[in-house]
Amino acid sequence: MPGPQHRVKDIGEFELIDRLTKTLPEAARADPGVAIGIGDDAAVWTPNAGMSIVVTTDALVEDVHFRLDWTDWTSLGHKTMAVNLSDIAAMGARPRVATIVLGLTGKELVTDIEALYVGAGRLAAAHGVVIAGGDVVRVPHDLTLGVTVLGEVAPGRVLTRSGAQPGDLIVVSGTLGASAAGMALLERGSDRSASGSLLAGAHLRPNPRIALGQILFAQSVTATMDLSDGLLGDLPKILEASGVSADLDVSALPILPALRALFPADFEQLALRGGEDYELLMTVPADRFEGLRERASQIAATLTPIGKIAPADGGNRLDLVKDGMPYRSETGAFDHFG
Ligand SMILES: [Mg+2]
Incomplete structure (x- = not known):
């Protein structure tokens, strides 16, 4: 078991993914609609019958969107998930499934990346969102975090930017x-x-x-x-x-x-x-x-x-x-x- 001082490069990608998966609350790991989640080549999700699927994706890059000396890791995970859920909210949709891409230098402490997942996982669970997969890649310099969220909304009940009328x-x-x-x-x-x-x-x-x-x-x-x-x-x-x-x-x-x-x-x-x-x-x-x-x-x-x-x-x-x-x-x- 890696200790508190272990860095991402000291453990393999698969052990990291295993550890991150275990940090997720139960509600962010399983959903009746998600037949296959983390661990296979791709996730499989069945939306509720007749619903339209809403997709959004957003990336946060170190020193562009956040500074590690200002944020704690749990808050960073929260915010990375929140900015994506906010776009789903703006469409009037209900978020259901998320995937996370971690671009890591390898120098990060494993416990810090686990804290990041705790923050993302807690917010996801609070809104009934399952984290169904993702990817871990090595980046040369700046930490990069990408989230994709899928949501659902009844067709014809989508909120857009284009409906404002004079007098509103x-x-x-x-x-x-x-x-x-x-x-x-x-x-x-x-x-x-x-x-x-x-x-x-x-x-x-x-x-x-x-x-x-x-x-x-x-x-x-x-x-x-x-x-x-x-x-x-x-x-x-x-x-x-x-x-x-x-x-x-x-x-x-x-x-x-x-x-x-x-x-x-x-x-x-x-x-x-x-x-x-x-x-x-x-x-x-x-x-x-x-x-x-x-x-x-x-x-x-x-x-x-x-x-x-x-x-x-x-x-x-x-x-x-x-x-x-x-x-x-x-x-x-x-x-x-x-
Ligand atoms: Mg927006």
Whole structure:
């Protein structure tokens, strides 16, 4: 048995896969629909009858998407799984099966990679997702983590970016900017206060809005996406896909008190342009919003209207106002130290 100091290169690929498989919670290892999981040439999964299959894939690369001196390994595993589950949530689908590719240098401690699997496996199990396979490959420098998730949704109940209509309210779940603020604090390496931990946690362990995604179609939501590139980075994607414009009210943005307190000069920019919140952005007919909010509150999801969809007017205009006055903002990702 490898001890705590053993590195990946000290044990074989097959022993590593064996050990990783054993770290997975039972609920992430077996499912009646998965006839063949880890251990054969490929996995075999039977979706529920009549369902469409939804597929998404996303990779995280060391020093591009994460820094090992900012994150613990369990959180890294959580986040790698979360960013993929978030895309499934944004389609209104239920995630079912995942595969994981680990690109490792070999210098990693075996116990660290096991912790990574604990984080990924726990989140998968919490959402009824089976980890049905994957691959381990050697990379020369930077750790690379890839996840593919398969989900299912009834045909005709898929949520896309293209259905927003003039007059619809623009609505966002949870709060905005916490993840980018948390990253800025981690970069600084200083803040150990409760507020600092809250924001860092939002960056390291985002919660995919799976349950919320699954109620949206029934509540007449017209367009949905998840927020990975910041509100001002992502909302234009809905406007272009739907052929509409939008007016956004900056004073209505949901922002944590902790974020306002720790970033008094920047909180609005963090909320507008900070990435990786993994909240759901959606549009809904104005007369359906209260029903939607009521239904969301039953699953402990908070929703905030932040603007309104307008006709295209020859382009996909996005105007910001604050307290009734035009508000100017740069677009693109917000870099706190840029
Ligand atoms: Mg997405």
